[in-house]
Amino acid sequence: MTAQRILSWTPSAIVFDCDGTLMDTECHWQDARILALREYGFTPATGFAERAKGLHYSECGRLMADEAGRPDLGGEMTERLLAHFRALVADNPMTMPGARQLVETAAQFAPLAVASNCPREVVESCLDTAGLLDLFGYIVVPENEMRPKPHPDVYLTAARLCGADPADTLAIEDSHCGIQAADQAGMRIMGVGPWPDARTVALVDLWVRSLDEPEVSGWATGRVPPQYSR
Template sequence: MTHKPQAVLWDMDGTLVDTEPYWMAAETTLVESYGGTWSHEQAMQLVGNGLDDSARILRDAGVDMEPDAIVARLTDEVRAALATQGVPFRPGARELLRDLRAVGIRTALVTMSLGRMARSVVDLIGFDAFDHVVPGDEVTRPKPHPDPYLRAAELLEIDIADTLVIEDSPTGIRAGITSGAVTLGVPHMVPLDDAGAHALWPSLDGRSASDVVDLFASVRSLQGATR
């Protein structure tokens, strides 16, 4: 097995971009439009969730809409916020992406957001950042199932074991680990200390492709030594 990843698979919300405040604002507006209340604690339950699961939680909070309609409305509101308020990239994320591309390591975006949302973000990055995008509406089972990451490896025509996943939520970490990828946690809204990631970095700021290669190599070498 190679000691250099053939690809890095990125989560989007909270990892590449800090869109969680946009989602939380859209959720609050929606719940309040049906006479309910939406606390920060309730919003935190949705971080990293598949959109259908989130829609069911919002229905339980009093939103009298079909799940697909909830997902569509939230997506449109967050896309509008991105267009008017800008894309808040996470520290170091865009720079690391650019460095990975420069050294020939392929990349894919693996998100539970809808395809039109994901591609809106990709279009605003400013360079050709991803070989493939795997959004939530193009997989049967969302994170924490491994399917989204396995699909990304399939599209890239590589073994999932030759990839490194970057995630910010316990749900995403479980998906990455279960898929068989080396999984890096970069906490943002929720702690990841007990999520099971192979490594935790406090931030991507100042990180380079060589750091990613070193992490991948150290994890795979350790795994080889303990088999």
């Protein structure tokens, strides 16, 4: 990792992942997968949660059906997965530690976007409930011809909408799938969450356990123009 590529730099734009990065929803996705599989009488195998993390919900539905040995149920399982996830988020929407502070500070020095594999209405609803939606100029999800992560499409589109070159854009991600997408887009990457495996570490410039770590808040605060920091 080359942390100074981020800590000594001011990006032209910042693109955040949503689930597990801004919003504490990874547990909801995990619970929704378990609930959906149980409806069909299946229990996910060991390691399934990690394989499913960060995938587009339709790909996750297909993976669930494959895990259950019933690939014909991919469409049905996707629908049940989304239904359970929406219900769980509505009951308990939470931001990740440090996310609110970082977004509010970063909005003072760079245009912000979200790039997510979730449905647009789910992302917007989560961020609106958290009071963060208005701080983002763009919400980018796989629509029309855009491919989901780990393809770079959502990140490239987010940078373009923010008016920034991908090489001058910071991506903030928690999953290997999303980090692959940001890396293919040519962005600098801040990873967040429990320490990952070597293949993920190799792709990021800086890894932090949480967005409320002092080096993250100090970096962001130090980039706010003087007229905004008074």
